[in-house]
Amino acid sequence: MATFQSLPGFRDFYPDDLARRKHIFDLWRRTAHTFGFAEYDAPVLEPLELYKAKSGDEIETQLFSFTDKGGREVALRPEMTPSVCRLVGAKANALKRPIKWFSIAEFYRYERMQKGRGRCFSQFNADIFGEPGPEAEIELIAMLTQCLASFGLTEEDFYVRLSDRNLWFYYLEALGLDDARVRGMLGAIDRFEKYGDDAFKGYVEQFGPLDDVLKTKVVEFLRIKSLDALEQTLGAMGHEKITARLADWKKLLGGLEAMGLSRFIAVDLGVVRGLAYYTGFVFEAFDRKGELRALAGGGRYDDLVEKLGGPALPAVGFAIGDMTFALLLEQRGLMPNFVQAPDIYCVIGGENGRRAAFGDIHALRAMGRRVDYPMKDVAFGKQFKLAADSGAKLALIYGDDEVAKGVVKIRDLTDRTEREVPSAQTIAMVRDYFS
């Protein structure tokens, strides 16, 4: 038993694990590039204040934070948003708009582990800065669906729930709630799906008994699942902001429909995504079966760049976590089995064969071919088995017979055919085979 083990919630990545992670990262990255997003990164360690400024002092209990040797209060990053806001904010005037950026990075949170949640995890983050209209949401939600669909997941597997904190603000204001009550009510709405009427307990404690008519209107509203229903409920109110907002909704849903993505989208006013800094549309991706934690979440945060010391800059973003996503892929049988196969495996007999093989091995590797061979003398029979097990397509055979004849035997491991070629032509033959 090992004396040392990894810290609680942290993960070792053995080659098989890393292959799976790399598969996920590669497809995310490729997808982001197809959408015209540019990749960036930021420090793993940031000033503690950066996170306090965004989320409040309580956040510290959930951070890996400490005082460094220079007396600075620092924290391992728990998320990317504050960092990217700093990056963008610092050069906002010099960056071409719209700013479409993504990153794939590891994050750290001091929390209890649960299914799909650990103390370190990776996220794909994507943000658009400088675009105030729903065009940015169209682009991001389209990319979010593609980031999941590119693994073979379909509308049977996941969907994106779409809601709008602005509409809630306008609606609750129109119902006569002041700012504090609106905030309290949004908290209740967020919990309603899970707790039903109990979700209003906190609100009642804070603001007194809840008017039945008001409650009915709120519950009706949060049950809205379509644009038609939204328009029916709100259209008649003659509220100027609401009317304008409904136009944004039409543009957003129309854009996603034109991209052929309607099957992934569910209007659901029951989503408000906690408290935080969201200011407009919010969206979350879930598995259809509802068995897992959220796959991804995002929304508009138009005030945050300015709040963190930058210029006023509208922004929308989302993040996909790797843990829940990997669980979903495993569940649906969409996680491939990765074999790190060489292209070529060399079968070597004796010292003469080894000397002959080494020259070719190095030349082939220099050409970019993956070549492997047994480091110690091994019985021929076993070497052929090793060659087959390795997944290589070709075996190059350097036995005493071949060396004596000045040839190399090339065995095609896929169709089990063999032929001898003069030693000097081996490299060329192999190159032709793979071209």
Next chain:
RNA sequence: GCGGUCAUAGCUCAGUUGGUUAGAGCACAAGAUUGUGAAUCUUGGGGUCGCGGGUUCGAGUCCCGUUGGCCGCCCCA
């Protein structure tokens, strides 16, 4: 921060009301087999039974503590 549950080989597990030197399969390695592929056979390495303490003539087994895993609550940026 709170609760449930579990911990025996690299993995999956067995281990009787407490009893002698803790087992199996898989995996890994060597050999049968220095010349041809997923087989077979033989053999081997690997365990302070998570850790610490207690009860007992005797603890993998019972008790207490602790650490860690998994699951849930709070939270979820």
